[in-house]
Amino acid sequence: MSDPISASADSFLGIHGTALVLREQRLQLIAANLANADTPGFKAQDLDFNTALRAATTSGATAVGADPIDAATASAQYARVPTQPSQDGNTVEGERENATFAQASLEYRASLSFIEAHVRSMLTAITGQ
């Protein structure tokens, strides 16, 4: 999906670079759920962020050559269990997906602000003002 972040950028941004990419993956999954709210037989998917982040940051957890983000996403993806199953086999619950999407976008913004703070302090160090 995404290019592996280069080693120097990785160490500069710490865990937040990986976290931001994973949070985007989760937003994509929830957007797909909302898009398929009326598709018969569609099973809602979600990403267990903790599992994904652990898998992505543990060195040697993925096969050589494999994208760590892709591997982490695949390992942490799970199908939602609906609270009210519907007749057509669709497991998307609109309100829940909306709430989760709002939460996920807030978490994305949180990760983004951590990165932004890093970038700002580096800019301050470079320009000296």
Next chain:
Amino acid sequence: MSNLPIFDVAGSAMTAQSVRLSTVASNLANADSVAGTPDAVYRAKQPVFSAEPVAGDPSLAGVQVTQVTESTAAPLKRYEPGHPLADAQGYVYAPDVDPVAQMVDMISASRSYQANVEVFNTARDLAVATLGMGK
């Protein structure tokens, strides 16, 4: 575009829901379109949605309208001998469109459309915030 697949996903859903809205509009508009023979009667249309991978990623599903089906419900037979389209026995045939069911379908489609617009706007805000990082 594969860089920001959320837009593809939400866009495909908006397209599908607007097809659904169009069929509802068509069904409601033709609810009173009578015909002289049962075969010529308007038949209520309904789109069939299916999940379709976007941006070559099998885990990411957009929506596609695979077909638009036509109702197989028997037309309603009405005795109106004075009607210009009436057949030899004085009957005209009207489509079996249930306006209440169509309105419900319309509300459902417009709510789903709105939900996807919301997703689209949020994704855009996040993308703008990410692009403006460090400014």
